[in-house]
Amino acid sequence: MVTQKEKRIGEVIATATATFTTQCYQLYELPPLGSLVKTRNEKLELFAVVANATTTGLEPGRKAIARGKDEESEEAIYKSNPQLEKLLKSEFETLVIGHRIDGKINHFLPPVPARIHSFVYVCPVEEVKEFSQSPGFINILLNTNPTLPQNELIITCLHQMSFAHEDSHQFLVTAGKHLARLLGDYNQLKSILERIEH
Amino acid sequence: MQQDNRLGIVVSGSLSKGVEVRLDNSTSVEDMVVGRYVTIEGQKQRFFGMISDVSLGVTDPNLSLKPPDTNDSFLTEVxxxxxTYGQLQVMPYLTIGGNVASIIEGPQPVKTIPSHFATVNLAQQSDIELVFGKEDKERFWIGNPLDMETKLCLSLPEFVKRSNGVFGKSGTGKTFLTRMLLIGMLQKGACVNLVFDMHSEYGWAGTSEKGRTVKALKQLFPAKVAVFTLDEDNSRRRGVSTDFVVRMGYDEIEPEDISLLRQTLNLTDQAVEAVYQVKRRFGKDWLRCTTELEDSEETREVLNQLNIHDSTFQNLQRGLNTIRRLPFIQERSPNKVVQQVLEYLVRGTNVVLEFGRYTDITAYILVANLLTRRIYSHYRERVEQAMADGTAYPTPLVITIEEAHKFLNPEVAKQTIFGTIAREMRKYNTTLLVIDQRPSGIDDEVMSQLGTKITCLLDNERDRDSVLAGIPGKGELKSVLAKLATKQQALIFGHAVPMPVAFQPREYGSAESYKHFTDFEDSDEQSEKDIEELWD
Known part of the structure; x- marks a missing residue:
């Protein structure tokens, strides 16, 4: 099942129908904001877009303290304090924007949510391209309630996905037209589109 | 094929105002032209319609209030x-049902509109042929629908059943159009024509706007056309081979002819009344007698008896003298022109009457009215005779008059023979082809009786209203009419065409065009001969 190109980056540690949170195996090894990741639940493949990322201490009450006063570089801090790698964790929240069942990609919520400890992969370019072939996923993205401002998320998501397409301009135009039809609010549309291409 | 011509889909509309069509993204609004012909694929039937308006729409009013920066091509592209979208207003005119019966019946006028989201396509050659028919024995190719290569054909037997009109302001191609229609009638033998050719353009040769000489009827159909002239010298100078020189006697002029000339001769109402009285008094020779009455005691007595005021009489005398001065009016006419014209018409020869130098409106009205009245009454007798005997009716007669508003204006339309012909129309197989640049000057009743109207560009609002009066979808057609090019574009609607269509008249004036005009006839006759030979 697992192809060579899929890169496993972490595990699901909190889950709901429309969202799940992943803890990365490596500190700071976070996928870019707006990029497409996936996880599996038996025959089901769930696709989600990275909507927020955090790095905190393992224990909720324990705050990080400044350690680099005598160090020459930031890397040196981590070298001198190897325990940091174990005391800190990188996590990211994702919004589920579609799934694949029996080989067919659907741009709506999956019948069941992801499971805790499911492996999470960064989607290879081909899969991103396949998923974003039709712009239906934008509907679901507009209906979610992310932590970050929704417009920003849409911009980064479309920007990330455009890299997977040879004709990224055409992809953005198609997605933009779809967005225009859904939004109906010219001002919001303008604020998104004005930044997306540049 | 169908996909390539797809324009968009129907989104709203009504039967009275036409349907609104939203253009597909791939269709540029700039390619859409008012007057073009489209088909709409409804669920149960196909509709034929014409684009009557093109507009731009926005989904959000903010878009027009705060338009995007034109430098941002991405935003505009999205x-x-x-x-934003393009929109068409389409007026459906005809339908054809999906079942066999309705296909045989052919296109019918619309009584409903297509349902939502019906696909709209540009009309194809086959669609136009379905509606207007192919060029054949009866149908004459008059031109091409705007921006299309398809031939637009007109059924001439149907055309000549009613009186028709050709309108358009000066220099828009009325004469070319009329000449072509006359050629069509000759080619298809649909009728026999009598043309009152005020500017001598239809008989032998005419000129184009560029000063080029173009052939007219007699040169193209020498055997079928006779040229009569009022001005022999002028015709000879122009190298026209005329068949007959028209001269008229005083005794041929009747009081009705004078009443029609009231305006042009500047006669008072009393003077017109007086004509009838002097006719009663002097009989056939009234015109000569009236003009020769001198200012004497005797004359005053006569006038007193007739109860004609002195100033009225002077007014009348002045007017009648204008007529007497016309060179083709003689005391005694050596030939009976009416009889001559009739002989030609009965033989099936078309008659073009050239006015030469006498382009004065008095001469034109006098001659046209005088001849037409007598020819019409003769035709009427023949038709009544044919009715009584149960024999074949005479060939339909089409009388072509220019400056029609002089004969058919509301003041005189009821008195002139032309008003009568326009109203009574086909009953006596005589119809008019009126050519005019001021249709608003023509009596409404006459306008409403015209079967088919062909109009080139008209600038004046009143003229446009008058031409389109009573036509369904008038508002839409008005915008089509207003957008016609100043030359070589016309709009045809009415009895002989199933739906209005804007078209470009076929080319006239090149050797090739003449060949086509005459060849068609030859090939027709040839094939008839071939068939006859087969039976021999």
């Missing part, structure tokens, strides 16, 4: 077709 907005085209999503936030």
């Amino acid at each position: 907005l085209v077709g999503s936030g």
